[in-house]
């Protein structure tokens with residue numbers, strides 16, 4: 342059986358005091374959570390997560406990283422720096438990075454490979470826009486996003502990675518993909534990997550992300566190929582986040 346991984350993506354939210362309240366409330370409710378849980382915070386707060394979450398049931402990670410190991414890249418943060426702060430995970434290829442910061446499939450693949458080289462687990466985000474879905478090219482788009490990583494790092498690399506399917510039209514919009522819509526793309530992703538390596542495909546955690554909340558988590562997580570969630574807005578509310586964790 343695959344594990345379930347529920348990860349919060351705080352995006353550009355939080356402060357030292359807000360994070361402290363949120364983390365205390367989540368930690369206080371973890372006793373009956375069976376899923377694996379992680380939170381991904383802005384860079385400046387990783388030290389806070391390291392202090393607050395070390396030894397707890399909650400892992401932590403970053404939301405982005407440089408594809409470069411070191412050098413003259415002003416403003417960038419490397420994978421080894423994330424390791425210094427105890428990160429287990431790093432999100433790569435979030436749709437906001439792709440759309441707002443112009444990260445191509447190839448750049449995302451470089452980041453994925455650099456994360457693994459530093460022993461971080463990349464959470465690789467893939468997903469189509471509304472226009473792409475309406476044009477009937479969802480599988481082609483997601484397939485290309487996966488191909489870039491497969492070409493760069495090989496299928497075996499997915500044994501140490503997580504994939505998050507995040508339809509862009511469902512992110513922060515309150516419009517969740519229906520369980521059937523999400524399951525269909527998750528099955529496509531797993532099928533594509535299965536054609537290359539059955540064992541890797543069966544073990545691969547594929548999260549769903551996009552307006553996941555307490556009210557829809559159980560139905561989404563009940564789908565055979567949905568193995569967790571990457572949670573934005575609902576990860577900022579302890580009770581919502583915990584309810585999703587409990588549904589997993």
Ligand code: 13P
Nearest residue numbers: 350512513551552573574
């Ligand atoms: P929302 O849960 O706010 O839709 O965000 C999803 C997301 O982008 C997580 O990475």
